[in-house]
Amino acid sequence: MSDADQEAWWRSTRGLAxxxxxxxxxxxxxxxxxxxxxxxxxLLALPFDYALAAAVVPILLVAIVFWFARxxxxxxxxxxxxxx
Amino acid sequence: MLAGRRDDGRILGQSYAVYAGAxxxxxxxxxxxxxxGIVDRLVAFLVIGVPLASFAVIGxxxxxxxxxxxxxxxxxxxxxxxxxxxxxxxxxxTGLLGPAAIFLADPAAGAAVALGTxxxxxxxxxxxxxxxxxxxxxxxxxxxxxxxxxxxVRVAGLVVLLAxxxxxxxxxxxxxxxxxxxxxxxxxxxxxxxxxAVTLFSSLLGGLRAVTLVAGAEGVIFLLALLVPPSLAAxxxxxxxxxxxxxxxxLQDADSFEGTLNVLAGHVFPQPPGGxxxxxxxxxxxxxxxxxxxxxxxxxxxxxxxxGARRTAGWALFFSLAALLTAPAIAAYVRLAILRDVxxxxxxxxxxWIFDFGRHGLVKLCGVEATSPDAVAAACTPVIGAGxxxxxAALAVDPDAVNLGFAGIMGLPYVLTALIAAGAIAASLAAxxxxxxxxxxxxxxxxxxxxxxxxxxAGRRLILSRLLYVVIGILAxxxxxxxxxxxxxxxxxxxxxxAGALFPPIVLGIWWRRTTRLGALAGMAxxxxxxxxxxxxxxxxxxxxxxxxxxxxxxxxAGIYGLAxxxxxTIGISLVTPAPDEERQVIVDxxxxxxxxxxxxxxxx
Numbered sequence: 001m002s003d004a005d006q007e008a009w010w011r012s013t014r015g016l017a018x019x020x021x022x023x024x025x026x027x028x029x030x031x032x033x034x035x036x037x038x039x040x041x042x043l044l045a046l047p048f049d050y051a052l053a054a055a056v057v058p059i060l061l062v063a064i065v066f067w068f069a070r071x072x073x074x075x076x077x078x079x080x081x082x083x084x
Numbered sequence: 085m086l087a088g089r090r091d092d093g094r095i096l097g098q099s100y101a102v103y104a105g106a107x108x109x110x111x112x113x114x115x116x117x118x119x120x121g122i123v124d125r126l127v128a129f130l131v132i133g134v135p136l137a138s139f140a141v142i143g144x145x146x147x148x149x150x151x152x153x154x155x156x157x158x159x160x161x162x163x164x165x166x167x168x169x170x171x172x173x174x175x176x177x178t179g180l181l182g183p184a185a186i187f188l189a190d191p192a193a194g195a196a197v198a199l200g201t202x203x204x205x206x207x208x209x210x211x212x213x214x215x216x217x218x219x220x221x222x223x224x225x226x227x228x229x230x231x232x233x234x235x236x237v238r239v240a241g242l243v244v245l246l247a248x249x250x251x252x253x254x255x256x257x258x259x260x261x262x263x264x265x266x267x268x269x270x271x272x273x274x275x276x277x278x279x280x281a282v283t284l285f286s287s288l289l290g291g292l293r294a295v296t297l298v299a300g301a302e303g304v305i306f307l308l309a310l311l312v313p314p315s316l317a318a319x320x321x322x323x324x325x326x327x328x329x330x331x332x333x334x335l336q337d338a339d340s341f342e343g344t345l346n347v348l349a350g351h352v353f354p355q356p357p358g359g360x361x362x363x364x365x366x367x368x369x370x371x372x373x374x375x376x377x378x379x380x381x382x383x384x385x386x387x388x389x390x391x392g393a394r395r396t397a398g399w400a401l402f403f404s405l406a407a408l409l410t411a412p413a414i415a416a417y418v419r420l421a422i423l424r425d426v427x428x429x430x431x432x433x434x435x436x437w438i439f440d441f442g443r444h445g446l447v448k449l450c451g452v453e454a455t456s457p458d459a460v461a462a463a464c465t466p467v468i469g470a471g472x473x474x475x476x477a478a479l480a481v482d483p484d485a486v487n488l489g490f491a492g493i494m495g496l497p498y499v500l501t502a503l504i505a506a507g508a509i510a511a512s513l514a515a516x517x518x519x520x521x522x523x524x525x526x527x528x529x530x531x532x533x534x535x536x537x538x539x540x541x542a543g544r545r546l547i548l549s550r551l552l553y554v555v556i557g558i559l560a561x562x563x564x565x566x567x568x569x570x571x572x573x574x575x576x577x578x579x580x581x582x583a584g585a586l587f588p589p590i591v592l593g594i595w596w597r598r599t600t601r602l603g604a605l606a607g608m609a610x611x612x613x614x615x616x617x618x619x620x621x622x623x624x625x626x627x628x629x630x631x632x633x634x635x636x637x638x639x640x641x642a643g644i645y646g647l648a649x650x651x652x653x654t655i656g657i658s659l660v661t662p663a664p665d666e667e668r669q670v671i672v673d674x675x676x677x678x679x680x681x682x683x684x685x686x687x688x689x
Contacts, residue, residue: 006673006677010676013676014595017210017211020210021206021207021210021211024206042332043332044329044330044332044333045330045333045335045336046331046332050191050192050195051332053195053198053199054194054195054198054199054408054409054412055198055408055409057199057202058198058199058201058202058401058405058408058409059405061202061203061205061206061401062202062401062402062405064206065205065206065209065210065394065397065398065401066395066398068209068210068394069209069394069395069398072214072391073391076391076679081677081678081679082678082679083390083679083680
């Protein structure tokens with residue numbers, strides 16, 4: 001693999017990591033803003049912002065990590081970087 | 085099992101499902117027999133003793149003469165199973181009791197802990213685990229030496245690893261011993277000795293391979309202890325059997341009773357958080373710390389591949405959710421039971437568990453330990469009168485006690501109290517064995533094999549590692565007994581130490597090619613010094629800018645100082661020192677690429 005190919009693969013890898021973590025951070029931020037805007041709203045009888053921090057965002061992160069793992073594996077294959 | 089076959093995952097899943105079923109059946113039989121009137125201590129002996137014996141047997145069965153099996157479980161551990169045992173080891177750092185205790189003491193801090201843990205495992209999956217695995221490193225110190233080169237980096241990595249992992253090992257053994265001592269009423273020396281013995285049986289003959297197999301069984305016991313009692317409490321209370329979804333309504337019920345809950349500074353959670361101010365710092369400390377905890381890195385290093393390491397972290401997050409979502413439900417039920425059954429009761433109607441835990445100094449009434457009805461009456465009668473009722477202001481409970489006594493507080497059979505104790509001990513032992521393997525392998529492989537005697541044979545390194553396991557295990561047991569409180573305090577600072585001293589050199593080493601050896605050394609030194617300096621000043625009543633050195637800053641939040649110092653030093657010194665040479669650049673590229681590379685010592689296999 002040439003240096004240029006490797007550089008392209010690394011740029012994509014870096015972009016995917018930023019997308020996964022940045023997306024998670026943005027989603028969490030927007031949810032917390034929503035919680036502030038909605039004021040005294042509750043989710044399953046819990047204050048909305050508490051429920052977001054203690055349950056919703058952690059569950060969201062599980063989904064993001066597995067999405068990320070699949071996308072990264074696809075990316076590695078496309079750039080012939082796979083481990084097999 | 086763990087033989088490198090494609091169907092390892094299926095075989096492991098089936099084996100541990102059978103183990104879980106057999107243990108559940110055994111506990112049910114014990115519960116039935118207990119109804120016939122056998123003493124509680126015998127119930128505890130069976131429900132805790134039988135799993136402990138099984139851990140030792142599995143540990144012996146997992147013996148190996150292969151160095152790869154001993155150091156990294158042959159790098160054969162399937163992602164789902166690896167994630168499961170990683171989650172057990174993370175939970176074990178504070179035992180079953182930690183998260184629920186934090187939720188009970190302060191729900192907002194509990195939410196911060198849940199969020200920080202989840203972000204930490206997500207960071208591990210995305211920016212650390214696959215690259216650590218690809219490097220072929222055995223330990224965190226080994227990774228730093230591979231990335232940066234040079235003996236000084238390896239030595240510095242070892243110092244940091246020991247500073248982070250050894251107090252955590254002593255604390256895990258102390259936690260297991262404390263729960264055993266409390267449950268059986270035996271001397272702490274005996275309980276800790278048993279904990280050290282089981283940890284050595286789990287690890288000595290098979291290294292990480294045995295630790296991994298035993299951790300599967302420990303994880304099963306932990307999960308059953310975590311999930312079954314709250315569900316049964318919900319059914320008993322007429323609620324939906326998954327209180328993880330409904331504990332908000334339970335808290336509403338609790339709030340319908342008058343009074344607030346006074347929580348003592350707990351054993352496993354020694355320092356109550358200082359309100360909302362420090363919650364973002366708790367999230368940041370846990371996120372950065374968990375992503376680079378040395379024993380967690382040892383686990384991802386045993387994955388089959390870089391992708392397997394990534395998925396390992398994902399599954400660890402998935403299984404950790406079980407603890408993170410159940411802990412507040414446990415806390416909610418305990419809160420309800422205390423406000424409903426204790427607050428507002430007359431002195432003669434207090435439940436037995438008040439005195440059971442009062443005798444251990446874990447419940448106070450009217451300012452004195454609730455050791456007996458007479459002691460409570462003597463202290464309370466002048467305050468509330470002979471026929472008065474207990475107000476919430478008069479009651480103070482230790483969160484560890486109410487979590488360990490969850491089943492008793494909820495009026496559930498004693499067998500479930502024993503199950504919770506078994507789960508807490510199992511989780512602590514899972515962490516202890518993994519920490520012991522991490523430290524033993526770091527000294528045996530990194531220090532002896534890579535530095536002191538590079539020509540040593542695998543057999544000699546294995547013998548030395550086993551000797552080190554014994555010495556470190558006994559030493560940690562001694563510290564657990566004689567420095568218990570200090571160990572708990574330092575263990576609470578484990579994520580802070582890791583965040584300060586390991587996060588900057590490891591993460592920047594992967595993601596910023598310009599990071600230099602001197603930058604990494606400076607980052608480790610500055611991060612470690614900042615965290616230790618903060619705690620040293622806090623101990624002597626200091627307190628400077630942004631809380632640095634102040635005792636008001638929770639231990640779980642102190643990583644922000646180390647993180648700031650570590651990142652600033654690593655980046656600053658890297659920028660003013662010459663860029664890494666060509667050889668290092670090639671290593672960085674090889675660490676990043678998932679496919680095998682000849683430039684890494686074992687090809688990154």
